[in-house]
Amino acid sequence: MTTDDVLDEFRAAGALREGHFVLSSGLHSPVFLQKNLVFAQPDRCARLCKALADLIVEKVGKPDLCISPAVGGIIPGYETARQLGVTSLYVEREGGEFKLRRGFQVEPGDRVVMVEDIVTTGLSSRECIAAINAAGATVIAAACIVDRSGGKADVGVPLIALATLDVPAYPADALPPELAAIPVQDPGSRRLSK
Template sequence: MTSEDVLDEFRAAGALREGHFVLSSGLHSPVFLQKNLVFMNADRCARLCKALAEKITAQVGAVDVAISPAVGGIIPGYETARWLKVPSMYVEREGGEFKLRRGFGIEPGAKVVMVEDIVTTGLSSRECIAAIKAAGGDVVAAACIVDRSGGRADVGVPLIALATLDVPAYPADQLPPELAAIAIEDPGSRRLSK
């Protein structure tokens, strides 16, 4: 599956949006990928996650478990794990830090792929990877449906992206005039009540 094939799935779902958006990272962007409109369709989600699982296997071989950050990574993490034929778990915030909860545990040294939805700066991925390592997992790679950093996000382990885009993202105090002139939408989840 090519990057254009992935974008076609987002377009078909009405999930490739243009305007002025504040991302979960706090950065502002003229493009937003509303992945939940993609993931709500089981067939579309399966196509993308099957392709991601195949890419993971081709690049790092077999893994023991897939772990995702809550909330955005849970659906693609689960579906990718299904195609990898491994258990799916997720970390969630407790006291501001990602942790495995709900009885989830990792065998020491287990080969883990961390599965994300969209990567912009890599912050959530790095935090998730740190939690996995703290729990005893060996993170062999991170994977995502879309890397919107153009390959610049450093997550600390190899990043396997189904699609790589170079979408601009700006700090609030460095907006280009054409973006600043558009009303802001804040569809991200990081600033929701904790």
């Protein structure tokens, strides 16, 4: 599956939006990928995650587990694990840090692929990977449906992306005039302060 194929899936789901958006990273962008519209459609989600699972096996072999950050990574993490035939776990924030909870455990030496939905800066991926390492497993790679950093995000391990885009993202105090002239739209993933 190519980047164009992935974008076609997002377009077909009405999930590729243009305007002025505040991303969950806090950065502003003219493009927003409303991934939940894609993940709400089981057939579409399965196609994307099957392609991601195949790419993971091609790049690093079959892992023992897939672990994702809650909440955004749970659906693609689960479906990618299902396609790989491995267990799916997720980390949640507790006291401001990601941790395995709900009785989830890893064994020392477990080979884990951390699965995300979309990577922009890589911050949540790095935090998730740190939690997995702290629990005793070995993260062999990170994987995502879309790397919107254009390959620039450093997550500390190899990043396997089904699609790679170079979508601009700006701090609030460094918006280009053409983006600043457009009212901010609330994409639903980050509550805008009124």
